[in-house]
Amino acid sequence: GQNIDQPTEMTATEGAIVQINCTYQTSGFNGLFWYQQHAGEAPTFLSYNVLDGLEEKGRFSSFLSRSKGYSYLLLKELQMKDSASYLCAVMDSNYQLIWGAGTKLIIKP
């Protein structure tokens, strides 16, 4: 079956760095997405990786290793507004998004 695993919850300190991991097993691969979702709101797009390596966008970076079925989202210089759930999703061979359960990130002052 298809499966996306990511930690349920993580806690970090304002100004620090946090890495959220995601491992996946899917039928085919057409890219991996990271979304941010604040409580009560729809997800917002953060990043898309389809090739191995690191993609950097300001404070956020996303890494992919297709051979290992692994990705991580790296958040630097954490701000209180970064408190949210972070969703990992993989697009399979049918171009369907398979979603992880999300990682709730708690930022403490």
Next chain:
Amino acid sequence: GAVVSQHPSWVICKSGTSVKIECRSLDFQATTMFWYRQFPKQSLMLMATSNEGSKATYEQGVEKDKFLINHASLTLSTLTVTSAHPEDSSFYICSARGTNTGDTEAFFGQGTRLTVV
């Protein structure tokens, strides 16, 4: 990025009535639209996938006669919750994917919070 507009943002209805939720792609044509529901503190659950001009494909366990999906144009899909009951209260979110080759990202509407009383 592309904009997907979902309406209404929230709705309260009486048990037994029907509610229609609209999802519009404002600045691009969406071949495929996805409908999700999300219970508190849970991940998105895909309900159905709709392609313009054809019948929606429903995920296992989702009643197609209860959740009617229409995707009549490349910019509009609707979800109608028929004979709503309190257990249908949830956060419903649509997303749309473009028609261009290589379009992989799906853009989300802002979601609709449905409360059935």
